[in-house]
Amino acid sequence: MRMRGIVTPAALLAILCIWISPMRSDSAAPQTSPDLINTCLITGNVDRLVAFYEPVLGIKAQRSGPDYAEFRTPVAVLAIFSEKAQQKYIPGSATGGSNRSLVLEFRVSNVDQEYARLRKLVTTWVKPPTTQPWGTRSIYFRDPDGNLVDFYTPARAHAPAR
Numbered sequence: 001m002r003m004r005g006i007v008t009p010a011a012l013l014a015i016l017c018i019w020i021s022p023m024r025s026d027s028a029a030p031q032t033s034p035d036l037i038n039t040c041l042i043t044g045n046v047d048r049l050v051a052f053y054e055p056v057l058g059i060k061a062q063r064s065g066p067d068y069a070e071f072r073t074p075v076a077v078l079a080i081f082s083e084k085a086q087q088k089y090i091p092g093s094a095t096g097g098s099n100r101s102l103v104l105e106f107r108v109s110n111v112d113q114e115y116a117r118l119r120k121l122v123t124t125w126v127k128p129p130t131t132q133p134w135g136t137r138s139i140y141f142r143d144p145d146g147n148l149v150d151f152y153t154p155a156r157a158h159a160p161a162r
Contacts, residue, residue: 036076037076037077038070038076038077038079039076039077039078039079039104040078040079040080040081041078041079041080041081041096041099041143041145041147042081042082042083042086042094042095042096043080043081043082043083043096043097043145044082044083044084044096044097044145045096045144045145046066046067046068046069046080046081046082047066048144048145049069049080049143049144049145050063050069050080052121052143052144053071053078053080053143054071055121056118056121056122056143056149057071057073057078057106059071059072059073061080066082067081067082067084067085068080068081068082068085073106078104082096083095083096083097096145097145097146098146099145099146099147100146100148102147102148103140103148103149103150104147104148104149104150105149105150105152106149106150106151106152107152107153107154108151108152108153109153110153111129111137111138111139111151111152111153112129112137114139114151115128115129115139115151118139118141118151122141122142124141124142124146125139125140125141126140126141126142126148127139127140132152134155135154135155136152136153136154136155137152137153137155138150138151138152138153139151139152
């Protein structure tokens with residue numbers, strides 16, 4: 001069974017840094033599992049990825065300096081961190097721009113409209129709008145570092161009217 005979410009990473013230890021929320025908003029209830037709330041892409045060029053993701057996501061990056069930026073969505077955060085700073089703080093833990101083992105998945109309201117909007121922004125397309133065997137409608141493309149990005153619409157949103 002394939003799970004769908006805002007961000008579905010695989011093999012993150014070598015490529016991504018992940019922060020798990022230490023406290024839930026419902027702190028009275030015992031926490032039974034960690035909440036994935038932040039995915040961090042390690043890159044050799046923070047400015048280049050910020051310049052790509054700002055128009056793609058339609059979100060202005062929040063910057064805390066030249067080495068870090070983040071895009072806050074209602075559900076999670078996509079962070080971008082410099083490889084140089086990563087090496088300083090956690091030596092040998094990640095290599096920017098060498099990922100081939102994760103998909104950043106973003107749920108959108110209409111894949112076909114997003115495809116039309118992104119045609120001028122994205123240079124590396126992997127797959128045009130397609131209804132997947134598991135029912136979602138998706139577009140796949142790569143960011144400037146080669147990370148695979150999937151914009152998808154859940155199957156119900158494209159179900160024909162009866």
